[in-house]
Amino acid sequence: MPKLRSTAAVFTTMSALAATSILTGPSVAEPFSPAPCALHRSEAHHSEGVDTWNPDYTRPTGALHAVMIFLSFPDATPHTRPAELAADHFPATSRFFEQASYGRFTLRPHALAHWLRMPQRSTAYAMRRDWSADNRAAYLRDAFAVADKEVDFARYDVVYFVADPDAPGVDSDATKVVNLDTPVHVDGTDVRRVVTVFEKHPPDRLVLAHETGHVFDLPDLYHRPVDGKGDWDTYVGDWDLMGSQFGLSPDLFxxxxxxxxxxxxxxxxxxxxxxxxxxxxxxxxxxxxxxxxxxxxxxxxxxxxxxxxxxxxxxxxxxxxxxxxxxxxxxxxxxxxxxxxxxxxxxxxxxxxxxxxxxxxxxxxxxxxxxxxxxxxxxxxxxxxxxxxxxxxxxxxxxxxxxxxxxxxxxxxxxxx
Known part of the structure; x- marks a missing residue:
């Protein structure tokens, strides 16, 4: 495995890092479809409008490169190798997008071959589905700091931080895309969003494809019950990956x-x-x-x-x-x-x-x-x-x-x- 970093980087914005799962649309958009039935893109998070493209997101056409960075913690010794965790998601994720796009988009993964040690115990980050902004920001601040020594982020379009699934504080329900109010400027590039992976080994089916869909401005299509109980799939059932990665017909609408x-x-x-x-x-x-x-x-x-x-x-x-x-x-x-x-x-x-x-x-x-x-x-x-x-x-x-x-x-x- 070749080294993923070519030059040293200057990392200057971690003290100002703010993490959130909601971003509003930009004031300037790229024209996309003039069709009379095309809905206008609104300010809604991941709007389904198709008349313009939100330039804050990378459009998935051609070849894009993704880096997988594996994070361990002082309170646990990993039981799996990074190569095993990479194989949990690839080539399945790339194959999904290759077929869904009719060959118009290729996602090329680049996986680190070894673990990088986080400075805090896994339990210190209080990972969970509804993660507090402060704990999430602390996790990302430490993850970028340890990864920046070896990874040239300017070379990648998608960033996956993959946590040791056997660490005691790792909660698989916390897997999500984190959007950043203020992009992290590292290696001369702005990183606007990161996929934080906390999946078990083996993981949920197609979970990384679902999360990567958010990187490309696709919305969640499931219905989340107010009390967390009941059916989550009442909106679209099996019919789109963004509704459920377990769907029988998960191709994108x-x-x-x-x-x-x-x-x-x-x-x-x-x-x-x-x-x-x-x-x-x-x-x-x-x-x-x-x-x-x-x-x-x-x-x-x-x-x-x-x-x-x-x-x-x-x-x-x-x-x-x-x-x-x-x-x-x-x-x-x-x-x-x-x-x-x-x-x-x-x-x-x-x-x-x-x-x-x-x-x-x-x-x-x-x-x-x-x-x-x-x-x-x-x-x-x-x-x-x-x-x-x-x-x-x-x-x-x-x-x-x-x-x-x-x-x-x-x-x-x-x-x-």
Whole structure:
């Protein structure tokens, strides 16, 4: 393993470090999508607006480099090697993004080969899910100080601080992305956010992919009960990684792929007018080199460049999104296939329901043995079915399948009764 640091660095801002999980949008944004159905990006944390890109975040296109730094503590001797912990997350995390982006984004990990010793005992940092700002800032201050001796942060786009999972003070529920009110200026670069990893060995499935999604401005899609009890997955169920890393169909929604720049403008269809619109939607996960399940049960190739997303405006800050989901790519373990409908709210903040899946079968559930939320596991409109979205008067019909495995769909706004 080559050394990760090439030159000495000057670290000047740790005394002013402030950590928070909420950032407001910047005053200047990069133009992104001019489509008439594109929601405006709001000041909400991780807004689902797609008309501009928030320049405070790195856009995940091309190749980005991530550094994994392993932290041990004076009150514990690690039982695992850094290479083992790196293997817990890679290549699975890179593979997820490679497939989700249709090859447009590659995440390249660079893992330190040894442990770096933190100055305080693990219990001194009081790690937990709702971590206090002071304890979190102390942890990051010490982590940057010990890592700066060996890591040239200017070489990396993503930073993972991975704690010894066997240290007594390490709480796996504390894994999260920390956004910084004041970026840490180190090695001539500003570090605006850090993924703090406290996972057990082996970790939760796809947990690092979920946290990395926040680095790219994707919101949490789960519902957190007020008392911490009850279902967390009532908003989107299995249908997006940002809802649950345990989902059976965890590929990112087509809306998110549009936001991240992984869909071309021609792959998004804006449905307008009161009359019916017929279109062909490729399965979301199918792309170049990734098969879609054909109508006869055999893999069908040749997909990847057609329409992936249909959008119907329902208000100044809301849309209905329509996409086809099936057992391919990141969705290979999916429970049901069909045409999935969901609501998107541009001004709803992360964790406040920015996306809500619409259940086409509200009286039934499916895959109760392994779905994160069985009532939504059978949410898609199945082949030959029609469904009118409650409260919106938009009718969605899954009319058929093409020889390549794409779905032929009819969408009719303005349906009453």
């Amino acid at each position: 087509a809306w998110h792929k549009w936001k991240l720049g992984w869909l071309d403008p021609r792959q998004v269809v804006c449905v307008r007018g009161a009359g019916p619109t017929r279109l062909t939607l490729e399965p979301l996960a199918a792309g170049p080199g990734i098969p879609a399940q054909g109508t006869a049960g055999a893999p069908a190739f040749g997909l990847g460049h057609g329409a992936k997303l249909a959008v119907v405006r329902t208000g100044a800050d809301s849309v209905l999104a329509v996409e086809a989901r099936g057992p391919a790519g990141n969705d290979h373990a999916g429970c049901r296939q069909g045409v999935l409908v969901y609501r998107v709210h541009g001004s709803a903040a992360s964790g406040a329901g920015p996306v809500e899946v619409v259940d086409a079968h509200p009286d039934t559930e499916a895959c109760w043995e392994n779905s994160v939320y069985p009532p939504l596991a059978d949410a898609p409109v199945a082949l030959g079915e029609s469904f009118t979205v409650p409260g919106e008067g938009v009718k969605v019909e899954a009319e058929g399948r093409t020889a390549s495995g794409a779905w032929t769909v009819k969408i009719t706004p303005g349906v009453t009764g």
